[in-house]
Amino acid sequence: MRGFYIVGGYPDREQFKKCLNAVAAEGFEFIEVGIPFSEPVADGPVIASAIHEAVMNGVDIEAIMADVREMKQKYPAIKATVMTYANIIHGYGEKRFSDDFGDILSGVIIPDLPTRMHYWMIEKGLSIPIIPFVTPVSRDEDIEAVKDTKAPFVYYISIMGVTGSDKKGAVNNRSETAKKLTGKPVVTGFGIRTKEDADRAIAATGGFVIGTEVVKRQKDFDSFCKYIAQFR
Amino acid sequence: MDKKMFFGEYGGQFVPETLIPALDELEYWYNKLKNDDKFKSELDTLLRSYAGRPTPVYKAENLSKECGCEIYLKREDLMHTGAHKVNNTLGQALVTKYMGKNRVIAETGAGQHGVATATAAALFGMECTVFMGEVDARRQEPNVKRMQLLGAEVVRVQDGQRTLKDATNAALREWVASVENTHYIIGSIVGPYPFPEMVAYFQSVIGIEANTQCKELGFDPDCVVACVGGGSNAIGIFQGFLDNPKVEIFGVEAGGVSDKDGEHARTIGMGKPGILHGAFSYLVQTPQFQVADVHSISAGLDYPGIGPAHSALNDSGRVTYGYVRDDEALNAFRMLTRKEGIIPALESSHALAYVIENKDRFKGRKVLVNLSGRGDKDMAAIMERGLV
């Protein structure tokens, strides 16, 4: 599974739509659309500054999701996911978010909602699958806890740190274990930059997602397209 | 599901998955150590011989006359490093030592928690990095220098509003990257479980002491008042009195200059429940669920969130949360200085101001105010306003 993360509504609505549709048109398997939140604690400088800029310009959840819907109508095969922080989904309403967007989303990725807190949002009506995280420091019981996930994939954070960091975590068998236990593809995120990184991730556990390197190029459509094309 | 993480419906662990093993490790050590006689006596000795406990309860006669009530001050301003913060940092540094970690990080607003962390780190021979928003670093420059003197690295945070919230974001990011050898000494009763419970435990010494001291003076207070930023000094003193229903308890938030967006830090007064820095609690937010800009003259209260324990105490009605404006805090600052010869922190001035501004409510009553810190660090802000 090959995927890209882009910041919703950034740098403006038109440019975001172009980037969103470009990823889908290239035939990649999934896209992660970020709904900007003012406190991006899991993000490094590149994504955090894009998010801050988007927040300053005003975040319109409905507009971002309308653009995702339009893209899905054109490219029904791509799996769309939303990546946003817990306060955005809770504020919007877990149930309302599911009712409004459940039909176009394959999952939500919430970096400040660890596996043990999933129930908190599910109880409040979140019915879209929550994509679970596995990390280099996950213990056996942490991985065991995601065994029955309904999500289309598991997200492996390969580094210790925020998006865009290059502090590699311990190399161990955590992602393979997650793949074995869940039977789902494990997508490596955080710290994938080059074609080689991506190929390695695909070979190891079946997928990758790239964030920082594409967000860097979200303002320059030509270089955005050129960058993603190498992963075709 | 996991009730232990919550105060009523507030609290939880809203953090990246990467931190979960470290939070479990911390929970394990905290639960073990708080019942460990050796740990408790080590901490107690430090608090007494190094940090200056017990702090006195002082009857402010002159101010009392002025206000028409009996005002008693719990003198946390006399603690080593100038505020209640050191109760917590000594406790957490000791936990860090037992956990076998050799580096601590912290966020700071007023700089008091940063100084108290740097102090504990110096004492224990630990590496220390403190994150401070650029705006706060400028308004509390002497504290930046103190931290550096004590051997800490100070990172001036340039994101967002460049205040306490942004310093906390930066500290959380750093913790995710270094969690294997680093403990994050959080400065208030905020953050993911077990931090709110653990920090409240280390600050409970204020209330336990004050309760005994009042009894020795022959009374129970009618009212207890404390300022609330994240809420650690407040929960510290409240814990001595929460189970006595005769004691009325007040938390005072920073009203800034007005109730307009961005001009106050009234988390409970103007916010609604949301998720920030690991916990579900009241939060000042925009209609689009972004965390709102806040303002207070006092860097330690300039924070859009609040500890989950206070959200629960508000909803249950046990504690009344009010506010005072910047000017009222300044007025209280001036009054205590001139009438009693005590220069209070601008944070603590909010608690005093609440009593001064609500004279009728407190008339004739015995009011215990937590004087959480001293005002040396606030000289720049005071001079800016032309008070001297």
Ligand SMILES: Cc1ncc(COP(=O)(O)O)c(C=O)c1O
């Ligand atoms: C003297 C003093 N009082 C109060 C506070 C506010 O924090 P809390 O609400 O956790 O006591 C601070 C924070 O910096 C402080 O320095």
